[in-house]
Each structure stands twice: as structure tokens, then as C-alpha cells.
Amino acid sequence: MMRLLTSLLLGLTLLTAPVYAQNGPLRLDLDIGVIEPLPFAAPNFVPDGPAAAQYAQDISRVVAADLTGTGLFREISSDAFISRVSSFEAPVQFADWKAINAQALVTGAVNVSGNRLTVRFRVWDVFAGQELGNGLQFSGTTEGWRRMAHKVSDQVYSRLTGEGGYFDSRVAFVSESGPKNQRLKRLAIMDYDGANVQYLTDSAAIVLAPRFSPTGDRLLYTSYETGQPRIYVLDVDRVKQSELKTQDGTMSFSPRFSPDGRSIVYSLIQGGNTDLWKMDLASGQSVRLTNTPAIETAPSYSPDGAQIVFESDRSGTPQLYIMPANGGEATRISFGQGRYGTPVWSPRGDLVAFTKQNKGRFHIGVMRVDGSEERLLTSSFLDEGPTWSPNGRVIMFTRETQGASGRSTLYSVDISGRNLRPVRTPDGGSDPSWGPLQN
């Protein structure tokens, strides 16, 4: 399965296209808050032969699912179409698309030659009667067709919002099965939308909380393989793991990469007390970052690597703090009611996502890095462990239902608090880590 991704050499070519003057192009401003999804039409991409027909249809459906899945766009059913798009090169009949109120139109064509697949597409601003950006072409192997569809979606999203997309990305998570008191956990990885699940470990030992490296090539995670929780690093493509040596006889957990991928910050337990440490991966040397009798855990770097946000109960209850990346004085940033944990710095650097426990409920929330403008996005019996989409617009997290039959499921939610939805996985899922956009 991994061979699929490494052998998928995506070619990207700019299509020659007429250049239009762009005055006031279609633009969905995500900071204003999108309440009414923007209607778009994505007629099936045009196959250039029988071999391409199924791919053309499947790619069109994945693109439409990516876009509607954001909650920002609404697909107009093909039943309403007036125009049929039977040629990628033929002029777009804007009046026909205006008539059904399609503000954006995505057209495309698919060519299959042997096991080589090429997708061409264009995005149209229907009411301006203009193309948005230039047509593009992606090519790769046929087995990588979903990635090409996601790449098309990323381009469409980007042109319509002015922001980076997140569709051609992967999520590492813990696949869960079995009852609560004997739950089996396996490390798994999948496309952001739940497709192409692969298992990276068996369920012989409890595994927890995978964390992607900044480039997506490695995963940190915690395993009870030795009987004690300890940190491991796994090469994603080779599915090869190694233990990161922390002090003998100690428990270590909650690791996370630095933005340059060269070091990790993690929790180490000594004598029952949990502090934060940092390890240089090349030398294997660790240095202590905190030294208090309190629990210090769940560290996460700022995107520039200069600071670390973490959770500590030094005030008596778990709260969020920020300190310099090499340790030093920490500043508390959470001051609302309840208990705060698992802070994660957003990829844009502007927000911290967190888990909040208050009055018997759990919430996923965001606040600015100075602790202001706290907003709770979700509420349930047990929500925890947020992870950011590569563009900082969506958060994925774990939701566990209560009771003897309680089950963990991955969910995603827009940082506006809208578009809460489950992410489909074959079994239960927990501890998601959203990786970067793929190359």
C-alpha cells in the first residue's frame, strides 16, 4: 500500500489557457463566516475513452465530496443541469449554469494510457463568465486516482477561498476494537476522508497518540510493547519502528515533533511525577524543560519553534501554559471555568485548540495564544485530542460515547463551530494526527 504513495509521481502541468482580466473574482471569505454554502456544479469529468470512463466518474465524485464535506460549498445535482459538458475544450455555456444558480463550475477531463492517468480541470466563475486561475493537469498512476482527485479539490478550494486546501493529506490514528475493558488498539493511517486505511502495528500492545512529523515521513507514538508506556518513532513508508531511548525504568509518553523535525518534546515520569523533556533526535540526548511536582504534559510547539504550549496542574487543576522552547518561565493562558488539556498550536500560529472539561461535559475549543477569545466548538460526554488540518481551518478529534458500550469515533469540525461530522473508519478511532499536505 505504501508503494502506491511513493510510486505515485505526480506530474503537474499548467494548461495553456486564455488569460482573462480578473476584476472582482468569486471569492469566499472564510474569516467572515460562511453560513450559506456556495452552490457549485461539478459535471462528470469527460473521459477520453472507455478506459477512462470509471476514473472520470469516480474522480468527479471525490472532488464533489471533498468540496461539500467542508460545509462551505453545496453541490447542485446533475438532475438540474441544462448544459451537458461533453467536451473539455468546448466553450462554457455560462447562461445555462447561471440559470441553475451555480456560482462556481468545475470542468475536467480524464485520460488513461496504460496505467498512466491524467486529469485536466478548470474552475469557472459563472456569474463573471471567467475562468478562476488557469487550467491545470495532474498525472500519475491509475492507482493514485484518489490523490489526483484530492489535488484537484485543493486547487478548487484554494481558488474559491484564497487559502490553502487540506484534501491531499493523511491522518494517523488509533484504530479501536473490542470492549472498553479489553480494548484492542492498532496504529493506522488513512487519507483525510477515511479512504485507504492501512494498519501500521498489530494489537498485541496498547498504542496511543500517533503524531506526524512536519513533513509526514515519520510518526511518533506511545506503545506498551515493553510493558511500560514508551515513545517510538516509525518510518511511515518503510513501516519500520524504533524505540526512542529515554531514561531506563521510566515511562514516557505524549511526544510531539519540533517544526524542524529534528527534536521532540515529551512527558517523562520519574517517581510518579510527570515533567516535560526535549530530545535531540540525532544524538538521542534529552534535556529537562520543566521541574515541578505538578503534572506537565501534552506539549505542542508554536509553528516557529520558539515556544511550547502545554498542560500543567501546578495551579491545582489542569490549565494551559506557554513557555520558551528551551524551558523557563511559563505563562498561564487559560482562565475560564473548568479544566483544560491537550493544547495544540494551530499551523497559522494564531490559535490554540484544546480539550476542556467543565460541569461533566467535554468540549473542543480554540483560543488565541494570549488566552483571549475562547470559543467552544463542540460539546459531548467525552471529546478530546484536537488536531489541526494543514490549513488551520478544520479540527479533527476523538469523541467517545458513554456507558458499557461506549465507542470512540473520529469527528471533524470547522473552527467556526459549524460542520461537525464523523470521519468514517472501519472500526472505532481515536487520537487523530492530521499530517501535512502531500507533495
Add this chain to the structure above:
Amino acid sequence: MNLLGKVIALGALSVIAACTNNDPSALGGGAGGNGAISPGSPSDPRSPAYFQQTVGDRVLFAVDQSTLSPQAQTVLEGQASWLLANPDFVAKIEGHADEQGTREYNLALGARRANAAREYLISRGVAGNRLTTVSFGKERPIEICSTEECYSKNRRAVTVLTGSTLG
């Protein structure tokens, strides 16, 4: 004294061996690895089964606490006496939390609880090198309902006998 030293060293070796076993059905409700030690007969005061059932292998904690209640201290007094009377056994103390709380915090909390039990046993004369700890956080509840009735049993430190040099 020389003999005792050897016994303890052997015991420590058997702990290491036990750690590689991830059988979840460990003796005495333990959640972690367990060596192949025979529980013996509950009527034999020197048996692990007696330790588990009569002495009591676990202590419970209040919500978000790792301090030992008077009741917990009584159980640990019994454990200490048993361990002192049976010096060929070593133990792993497992700390657990209920499901209220994040995975990370509960791992740290479970470690506090296991350590509190270990420190108490040491204060009563049990050699520290016979006692290891591990935290399972909220990963291995024994009761699976989502009410305080179950939670109170899940907030626990369980002393699991992991080796005997006498066999």
C-alpha cells in the same frame, strides 16, 4: 544477607521477563504483563491468590486524587506485611484512572497513584527494588459503565505479584 541479595536480583530478572508479555488477563485483575506465576490456593497464606483475595491487592482513590485514604493505608499495611513475610516475590504496581479526563492527564495521574502506593510500601519496610510501577491511565478500566459506581472502582492502584523465585 548475601542470599537475600541474590533472591532479589533474580526477582528483578523475572520482572524484566514478565514485561515482554502483554497478556491482558494478568493475575489479580492486573492490566499489564504478567509472568507465568501460579496463583496457588487462596487458603495458603503464602500464595499470590491469598495476597489478592484476602490481603487485598488494590486501593481506590477519590476523583483526581492520589492521596491514600485511611482505608487504603490499611490495605497497604497488609500488603507490606505480606511482602515482608514473602521476600521471594516482587510486584508491579499499576496505576489507573477513570475515563473522566484526557488520555495524557490520566496517564500522569495513574503514575501518581501507583507511586503513592509504592512509597507507602517502602515506608513500611518493603525494599524499593522489589516494587516497580506502571500507569495505564484510562486505558484499562475494570468496570465499564459511565457512572460513579464504576468510576470509583477504576480509580485504583493494583499491586500485581510478578515473580517468585521459589516457583
